Amino acid sequence: MIGGGPAGLTFARVLHRHDHPVTVLERDPAPDARPPGGTLDLHEKLGQLALGKAGLLAEFQALSRPEGQAMRILDVDGSVLRDWQPRPDDRANPEIDRGQLRDLLLGPLDVRWGRGVTEVVPGTRDGALVRFEDGRQETFDLVVGADGAWSRVRPAVSPATPHYTGVTLVETSLDDVDTRHSDLARLIGDGSVAVYGVNRALVAQRNSGGHVKVYAQFRAPLDWHTNLDRHLGLNRRAGLDLADVEAVRSSLLALFDGWAAPVLDLLRHGTAFVQRPLYVLPVSHIWAHVPGVTLLGDAAHLMPPLGVGANLAMLEGAELAESVAAASGPGDLDEAVRTFEEQMWARAGRWAEITAAGLERLVSPDPAQALALFDEVQPS
Numbered sequence: 374m375i376g377g378g379p380a381g382l383t384f385a386r387v388l389h390r391h392d393h394p395v396t397v398l399e400r401d402p403a404p405d406a407r408p409p410g411g412t413l414d415l416h417e418k419l420g421q422l423a424l425g426k427a428g429l430l431a432e433f434q435a436l437s438r439p440e441g442q443a444m445r446i447l448d449v450d451g452s453v454l455r456d457w458q459p460r461p462d463d464r465a466n467p468e469i470d471r472g473q474l475r476d477l478l479l480g481p482l483d484v485r486w487g488r489g490v491t492e493v494v495p496g497t498r499d500g501a502l503v504r505f506e507d508g509r510q511e512t513f514d515l516v517v518g519a520d521g522a523w524s525r526v527r528p529a530v531s532p533a534t535p536h537y538t539g540v541t542l543v544e545t546s547l548d549d550v551d552t553r554h555s556d557l558a559r560l561i562g563d564g565s566v567a568v569y570g571v572n573r574a575l576v577a578q579r580n581s582g583g584h585v586k587v588y589a590q591f592r593a594p595l596d597w598h599t600n601l602d603r604h605l606g607l608n609r610r611a612g613l614d615l616a617d618v619e620a621v622r623s624s625l626l627a628l629f630d631g632w633a634a635p636v637l638d639l640l641r642h643g644t645a646f647v648q649r650p651l652y653v654l655p656v657s658h659i660w661a662h663v664p665g666v667t668l669l670g671d672a673a674h675l676m677p678p679l680g681v682g683a684n685l686a687m688l689e690g691a692e693l694a695e696s697v698a699a700a701s702g703p704g705d706l707d708e709a710v711r712t713f714e715e716q717m718w719a720r721a722g723r724w725a726e727i728t729a730a731g732l733e734r735l736v737s738p739d740p741a742q743a744l745a746l747f748d749e750v751q752p753s
């Protein structure tokens with residue numbers, strides 16, 4: 374297994390439950406080597422199903438935040454357009470911090486940290502050859518590439534590479550929101566608040582411990598920061614240094630100029646700003662089966678972040694692990710992987726279409742599209 378994200382760890386944890394040996398090779402030098410990222414909602418029929426297969430559903434339920442499903446939508450003038458609260462017993466999509474999910478999955482797993490992979494060569498005499506950043510190499514009977522968007526395993530099975538969607542997201546965070554920014558804490562509530570304007574959106578999501586992630590999203594070319602005047606219509610001729618926190622803040626405030634003051638406070642109080650241009654793989658990305666190598670999660674089907682990528686990644690990890698554990702020999706194992714790939718492609722293809730269409734509507738010239746989408750998926 375290459376990659377210790379949601380896909381790789383779920384795969385390894387389910388195999389571990391079946392007493393099947395598995396090696397997880399992860400590039401990060403330690404579990405907490407970098408910030409784990411924002412909260413994830415795990416769906417009953419996807420991520421939670423996977424946790425059930427790993428025997429971890431009860432622990433997830435104890436950690437997760439069902440109240441985090443709450444969703445408020447504001448107009449750019451700050452008026453409330455929708456204020457959706459889950460029922461007290463609603464467990465359809467509870468939220469969990471990524472770090473908590475990682476630790477839950479890690480449990481007893483033996484992960485080899487700091488083992489960045491550079492290349493996988495299938496079809497060698499002893500199986501698939503894995504080359505590492507430190508110059509070492511090793512052979513495995515099955516290599517599962519769960520190494521995310523910029524997978525180094527993917528070229529062993531497919532020439533596809535991610536392309537830019539035309540939407541960039543700039544992420545910032547607020548800490549101790551309940552004590553330090555109580556007005557914003559009330560605005561965000563227990564879950565998320567979203568505001569949709571013309572070709573831009575602001576979303577704030579509560580994580581545990583009073584931490585909030587804020588995502589400023591806008592349509593722009595990849596090099597938007599090199600010329601804010603030309604690319605975003607802002608009256609600023611100089612390029613923007615993305616490492617300059619105050620310059621990024623000021624540019625975002627100009628980009629969202631005219632939006633209600635409490636909404637802009639989400640940017641005013643944000644700490645660091647991290648740019649995340651949204652990339653995707655082609656919808657319905659498939660490949661000719663290569664014995665000894667397969668892909669899972671974002672490595673196989675990177676799609677817009679509309680709340681499903683980690684869910685699919687985990688369910689795929691769990692399903693492939695069950696198939697591998699049930700296989701009785703090399704031929705059987707290869708057939709199991711082949712069958713798994715067909716199932717994964719069909720399901721991921723459907724979600725890739727849904728999320729691509731969703732992104733078009735959420736960051737759209739017509740903000741009413743975003744509201745209509747919300748009403749379609751959350752109609753109560």
Ligand SMILES: Cc1cc2nc3c(=O)[nH]c(=O)nc-3n(C[C@H](O)[C@H](O)[C@H](O)COP(=O)(O)OP(=O)(O)OC[C@H]3O[C@@H](n4cnc5c(N)ncnc54)[C@H](O)[C@@H]3O)c2cc1C
Nearest residue numbers: 376378379380400490520521670671678680681682683684
């Ligand atoms: C802002 C944002 C919000 C999101 N919100 C949600 C949400 O609410 N719900 C949801 O379901 N999805 C969400 N997603 C999508 C979700 O984050 C991904 O789909 C999910 O993380 C994919 O899991 P993965 O295990 O396939 O890949 P990753 O999470 O990317 O994990 C890949 C792992 O492989 C390691 N790795 C990479 N390269 C190498 C290498 N060469 N060698 C060894 N190891 C390597 C990485 O360090 C990493 O640990 C969101 C995404 C974004 C950007």
